[in-house]
Amino acid sequence: METKSESSAAARHYHHCPQCKARLKRVYSKKRERWYWHCPPESGCDAWYADRDGEPVLRPVRRSEPVDGVQCPECGEAMVWVEGGRYGPFWSCSTRRETNCPGVRDCLDPERGAVAGNVSPNCPVDPDHGPMRRRDGVNGVFFGCRKYPDCDATINFEDMITDAEAADGAGV
Numbered sequence: 353m354e355t356k357s358e359s360s361a362a363a364r365h366y367h368h369c370p371q372c373k374a375r376l377k378r379v380y381s382k383k384r385e386r387w388y389w390h391c392p393p394e395s396g397c398d399a400w401y402a403d404r405d406g407e408p409v410l411r412p413v414r415r416s417e418p419v420d421g422v423q424c425p426e427c428g429e430a431m432v433w434v435e436g437g438r439y440g441p442f443w444s445c446s447t448r449r450e451t452n453c454p455g456v457r458d459c460l461d462p463e464r465g466a467v468a469g470n471v472s473p474n475c476p477v478d479p480d481h482g483p484m485r486r487r488d489g490v491n492g493v494f495f496g497c498r499k500y501p502d503c504d505a506t507i508n509f510e511d512m513i514t515d516a517e518a519a520d521g522a523g524v
């Protein structure tokens with residue numbers, strides 16, 4: 353039987369938490385102006401997932417505590433290690449939630465990511481293409497493959513960090 357909150361077409365389409373199997377709720381963050389999926393706290397899980405076209409991205413994202421000695425290339429604050437993002441693990445500025453600092457560092461492993469200057473994701477088409485080049489486009493920051501025009505892979509910055517924000521609980 354349908355309840356009021358389940359009367360929309362989107363809500364009839366159920367999704368379950370891959371970690372605890374509870375039914376996820378789609379919630380809107382006014383702060384982020386974006387949808388997220390939340391595993392109800394009463395399940396003891398409280399996991400958050402990013403939303404992509406009305407569907408949850410069912411990949412758990414985990415953040416470390418801020419790591420001393422790994423500094424944000426934009427603001428100099430400590431960074432956090434984020435796992436589970438769609439483009440692999442990366443470092444993200446620990447102040448991002450409060451300041452919207454765009455500081456990220458790519459890496460396939462924490463040690464490599466800590467190297468100064470390595471501040472972009474690797475090419476998602478072929479990791480051998482190496483760290484992408486950060487660019488400012490008319491629609492905001494994005495990363496383009498260094499092998500362009502042989503490889504036209506790009507990563508939108510907002511896509512890259514959406515998963516990481518889901519791990520923050522989105523500040524809903």
Ligand SMILES: [Zn+2]
Binds near residue numbers: 370372373398
């Ligand atoms: Zn769960």
Ligand SMILES: [Zn+2]
Binds near residue numbers: 445447
């Ligand atoms: Zn920063």
Ligand SMILES: [Zn+2]
Binds near residue numbers: 505
């Ligand atoms: Zn490439």
